[in-house]
Amino acid sequence: MDVLVTGGTGQLGRALVPVLQAAGHQVRQMSRRGTGPGGVRGDLATGRDLAEAAGGAELVVHAASDPRGDPWQVDVAGTRRLVQALDRARLQHLVYVSIVGVDRVPYGYYRAKFAAEQVLLASGLPVTLARITQFHTFVDEMLATARRGPVLPVPMSWQAAPVDVAEAADFLAEVAGRPATGDVVEFGGPEVLTAADLARAWAAAREPGVHVVATPLPGRLSAAFREGGVLPGPRAERGRRTYAEHLRA
Template sequence: MDVVVTGGTGRLGRVLVPSLQAAGHQVRQVSRRGTGPGGVRADLATGRDLATAVRGAEVVVHAATDPRGNPWQVDVAGTRRLVQALDRDRLRHLVHVSIVGVDRVPWNYYRAKFAAEQVALASGLPVTIVRITQWHDFVDDMLGTARRGPVLIVPMGWSAAPVDVGEAAGFLTEVVAGAPSGGEVVEFGGPEDLSAADLAHAWVAAREPSVRVVATPLPGRLSAAFREGGVLPGPQAARGRVTYAEHLRS
């Protein structure tokens, strides 16, 4: 099929595009710069070149996001611009990539991601919402940022189920080939639910063995949501196989 991937040069897009190509699809990767093989330039924040970039698409995997900028402009308004630009007579499937917990965690970025889901669902297009847990690399980055000299401080009671980005790309490739789920949300997560302390101890042992891990309680609604398993996939979620420990060894 003719597949468009928004956010094609992002962490997921760089792995997803070759996975889709290996499955036999013709793939256009859309980004603001339009770089890379099959790269097409378009800007979700303004709508510039968007209609041209997605013209004739049979499937769109919407993976573009802006967690460090303005997600309400890129994720929410950008999703609205995207669904308006699509050819409704040709489109078979819109796969909207989101994050596990956007409906439970009171964080501005997650609220924007959840609002973007509602835009996709309200479009009347054949949609599948796929929520995925955090990448292994993202956990690495967060732990590296939290380190303060010889000490790594992590929130007490927080838990996550980090996932291998390659396995997530493989799962999305399967979703592309399937029928749209309509209003049913599909989840994909890593094989293990781990506490922040467990993740930190594994990371320290592999990367910084002289660092000491300290778990400390954090107040507030955001912390409570993480303690209550807000970013853990549900019992019906599909799970990957690559553990965080295996990621660290590789």
């Protein structure tokens, strides 16, 4: 099929595009600059070039996001602009890349992702909402940022099920090849670990000598992470590569 991947130059997009190409699809990867092989320009924040980028797409994997900027403008309003730009007569499936827990965790970015899901469900398009847990590399970045010299403070009892980005790309390619569900599918890592578990494994592999300190944090956000708000449900599909295997690589 003629496939458009939004956020095609991001970490997930770079892993996903070759998987879709290997499945025989003709893939365009959309970004604001339109760089790289098969790159097309399209700006979700302004709508610029969206109609040209989306024109003719039979399958869309919507992976673009702006967690560090304005997700309400890019993820929510941008998703609405994308819906308006698509050719409904040609589109067979739109897979939206979301996050496990967006409907449970009281965090601004998650609320924006959940709102974008509602835009798609109300659009009348054939959609599947693919919620995925945090990538291993994201955990690496968060721990490196949290480190304070020889000390690595982490929230006490927070739980996560991080997943390998390549396995997430394989999952999305499989979902894209199925009929649209009009509902949520979930994908997570093979094991549930606490923030302290992750931090100790990361420190042992990357920063030996760093001391991990688990600190209790108050508030609704912390309670959601302690209570498993970002863990996939019992029907979720699971990856195989553990965080320890990621660190060894």
